[in-house]
Amino acid sequence: xxxxxxxxxxxxxxxxxxxxxxxxxxxxxxxxxxxxxxxxxxxxxxxxxxxxxxxxxxxxxxxxxxxxxxxxxxxxxxxxxxxxxxxxxxxxxxxxxxxxxxxxxxxxxxxxxxxxxxxxxxxxxxxxxxxxxxxxxxxxxxxxxxxxxxxxxxxxxxxxxxxxxxxxxxxxxxxxxxxxxxxxxxxxxxxxxxxxxxxxxxxxxxxxxxxxxxxxxxxxxxxxxxxxxxxxxxxxxxxxxxxxxxxxxxxxxxxxxxxxxxxxxxxxxxxxxxxxxxxxxxxxxxxxxxxxxxxxxxxxxxxxxxxxxxxxxxxxxxxxxxxxxxxxxxxxxxxxxxxxxxxxxxxxxxxxxxxxxxxxxxxxxxxxxxxxxxxxxxxxxxxxxxxxxxxxxxxxxxxxxxxxxx
Amino acid sequence: xxxxxxxxxxxxxxxxxxxxxxxxxxxxxxxxxxxxxxxxxxxxxxxxxxxxxxxxxxxxxxxxxxxxxxxxxxxxxxxxxxxxxxxxxxxxxxxxxxxxxxxxxxxxxxxxxxxxxxxxxxxxxxxxxxxxxxxxxxxxxxxxxxxxxxxxxxxxxxxxxxxxxxxxxxxxxxxxxxxxxxxxxxxxxxxxxxxxxxxxxxxxxxxxxxxxxxxxxxxxxxxxxxxxxxxxxxxxx
Numbered sequence: 001x002x003x004x005x006x007x008x009x010x011x012x013x014x015x016x017x018x019x020x021x022x023x024x025x026x027x028x029x030x031x032x033x034x035x036x037x038x039x040x041x042x043x044x045x046x047x048x049x050x051x052x053x054x055x056x057x058x059x060x061x062x063x064x065x066x067x068x069x070x071x072x073x074x075x076x077x078x079x080x081x082x083x084x085x086x087x088x089x090x091x092x093x094x095x096x097x098x099x100x101x102x103x104x105x106x107x108x109x110x111x112x113x114x115x116x117x118x119x120x121x122x123x124x125x126x127x128x129x130x131x132x133x134x135x136x137x138x139x140x141x142x143x144x145x146x147x148x149x150x151x152x153x154x155x156x157x158x159x160x161x162x163x164x165x166x167x168x169x170x171x172x173x174x175x176x177x178x179x180x181x182x183x184x185x186x187x188x189x190x191x192x193x194x195x196x197x198x199x200x201x202x203x204x205x206x207x208x209x210x211x212x213x214x215x216x217x218x219x220x221x222x223x224x225x226x227x228x229x230x231x232x233x234x235x236x237x238x239x240x241x242x243x244x245x246x247x248x249x250x251x252x253x254x255x256x257x258x259x260x261x262x263x264x265x266x267x268x269x270x271x272x273x274x275x276x277x278x279x280x281x282x283x284x285x286x287x288x289x290x291x292x293x294x295x296x297x298x299x300x301x302x303x304x305x306x307x308x309x310x311x312x313x314x315x316x317x318x319x320x321x322x323x324x325x326x327x328x329x330x331x332x333x334x335x336x337x338x339x340x341x342x343x344x345x346x347x348x349x350x351x352x353x354x355x356x357x358x359x360x361x362x363x364x365x366x367x368x369x370x371x372x373x374x375x376x377x378x379x380x381x382x383x384x385x386x387x388x389x390x391x392x393x394x395x396x397x398x399x400x401x402x403x404x405x406x
Numbered sequence: 407x408x409x410x411x412x413x414x415x416x417x418x419x420x421x422x423x424x425x426x427x428x429x430x431x432x433x434x435x436x437x438x439x440x441x442x443x444x445x446x447x448x449x450x451x452x453x454x455x456x457x458x459x460x461x462x463x464x465x466x467x468x469x470x471x472x473x474x475x476x477x478x479x480x481x482x483x484x485x486x487x488x489x490x491x492x493x494x495x496x497x498x499x500x501x502x503x504x505x506x507x508x509x510x511x512x513x514x515x516x517x518x519x520x521x522x523x524x525x526x527x528x529x530x531x532x533x534x535x536x537x538x539x540x541x542x543x544x545x546x547x548x549x550x551x552x553x554x555x556x557x558x559x560x561x562x563x564x565x566x567x568x569x570x571x572x573x574x575x576x577x578x579x580x581x582x583x584x585x586x587x588x589x590x591x592x593x594x595x596x597x598x599x600x601x602x603x604x605x606x607x608x609x610x611x612x613x614x615x616x617x618x619x620x621x622x623x624x625x626x627x628x629x630x631x632x633x634x635x636x637x638x639x640x641x642x643x
Contacts, residue, residue, distance in 0.1 A: 002532070004529050004530045004531065005529065006528055006529040007524050007525055007528055007529060010524070010529070010530075014510075014512040014513060015512060017512065018511065018512040306508065307510055307511075307512075309508075310508045310509075310510060311510075311521070311525070312469075312493070313467070313469060313496070313502050313508075314497055314502070314521055314522045314525055314570075315493055315494060315496050315497010315498065315522060315525045315526060316493070316497070316525045317490055317493045317494070318489070318490075318493075320525065400469050401464050401469045401470055404469075404504065404508065
């Protein structure tokens with residue numbers, strides 16, 4: 001048995017093949033459009049993911065802090081004017097932090113919880129002193145919040161006793177090398193001699209200058225927070241679910257809970273604006289491609305008048321003629337999406353070879369996610385079908401006698 | 407012995423056709439045509455240009471609808487049929503042969519002959535292909551089955567068109583000056599082919615022609631003048 005196409009696709013494909021130049025032009029247009037859309041989408045998705053990844057590289061997804069202290073009125077003084085001064089927030093521990101940490105760890109979507117004690121201090125060496133942030137952590141747990149081991153330029157990310165991990169800028173500023181000594185002095189008069197057991201470069205000079213990691217107990221005693229922690233850092237499975245997780249935790253604990261999405265509201269707004277402009281570009285390209293397909297098919301309908309009339313005289317119904325032209329649109333869209341995806345892949349390869357980051361790494365990976373190819377195929381086929389609708393209806397409505405005579 | 411009742415393949419009663427109805431330029435081109443064609447009949451439709459021959463042929467071929475009067479095909483009154491039913495009836499029971507062959511240039515001769523079957527059945531099948539090849543063989547073009555129309559001569563093209571008109575073994579063949587643009591020798595061939603199929607399959611044929619020589623070789627001559635049938639008589643052989 002030979003494979004035989006049904007009437008509509010048979011005639012549609014033959015018409016496309018016959019109108020060689022037109023078909024090539026319309027295909028080229030569709031291919032270009034699909035390539036632009038797929039390329040842009042893939043590029044922006046990758047770049048955005050990289051930006052988010054970089055930002056979250058040195059941040060917890062969600063941070064739990066003690067509730068802010070506010071001044072309350074001692075007496076209900078309705079009718080009396082009064083000024084309530086905002087209160088200075090002193091360093092405090094989270095009440096019952098072990099319970100809160102357990103609660104947070106049990107919350108769906110949360111993958112890691114790390115207690116942190118953080119407070120201001122000075123790093124002093126000889127005549128030089130630098131203002132720093134003392135970070136008391138359990139290195140093992142903190143690694144699941146910020147992948148510190150990836151940033152180490154010397155030593156390991158491990159703290160115990162008086163061994164500390166400092167940033168590369170601070171090390172440079174104070175002329176410190178591995179195993180050197182370093183004094184930290186606190187506003188409350190306490191001080192401690194630390195030994196540098198590791199140096200990190202987190203990719204952010206400010207943090208490289210400020211962070212000093214020590215053990216949790218050491219930071220607790222230096223900061224006068226015995227047994228307490230100043231915040232709980234959380235990692236969540238889906239970074240864009242950080243906000244709902246934060247909201248739920250806030251509801252459950254009435255503590256101050258902030259997600260990275262709140263802390264980086266500007267970045268998120270920028271990403272969102274980028275997505276909006278990307279969508280705008282994509283919509284215009286889709287419209288232009290649709291108009292291209294429609295206009296070429298309109299011409300094709302006029303050129304094929306006689307054939308349409310002959311087919312009608314031989315008993316082809318209006319709906320059969322309609323299908324013939326709809327299929328042409330869909331085929332152009334489908335084939336264009338395949339060629340366009342291939343072109344986009346080529347473009348990604350070319351551009352990733354040209355554009356490189358400061359460190360010489362490609363700015364983006366030359367890979368195309370299958371979901372974008374599927375998306376392009378579905379959208380292009382649908383757009384092809386839709387743009388063929390007007391020409392196809394015109395063909396179907398054609399009077400066979402007029403068509404044959406023309 | 408009683409005379410067998412021959413069912414009329416087409417029957418027209420008081421059929422009229424007007425264009426631009428309801429406008430100041432309304433023109434009636436057919437004024438009450440009564441005509442019937444029986445199975446196996448081979449009739450010529452003649453008349454001067456503008457007498458309404460083509461319009462009449464288009465109406466009988468269900469390509470146009472009459473303005474008034476009655477048209478039955480195979481005993482079915484066509485007035486009550488829907489657009490889709492008309493299209494189906496046209497495809498299955500009428501074969502057209504046009505003056506300018508009107509083959510589909512994108513398809514081979516074989517595919518052109520198969521096209522009415524593809525339309526009627528939704529897709530081609532082995533049987534349709536075998537029938538089409540038989541028909542091409544009968545018109546002497548089996549060797550050219552896989553050629554596109556552009557690669558065939560005018561006479562060959564018209565023979566393919568005849569084969570196509572016969573593909574579904576229609577009860578009625580309508581030919582609009584089938585030999586109009588052919589030389590006399592080729593025209594005779596084409597005419598002979600039509601005649602042969604008419605005898606073989608007993609289908610009714612109505613042939614519009616300008617050529618009195620060919621008209622004389624039909625069974626019957628219907629002469630149309632100014633939208634009236636002026637004369638309807640057996641051809642004087």
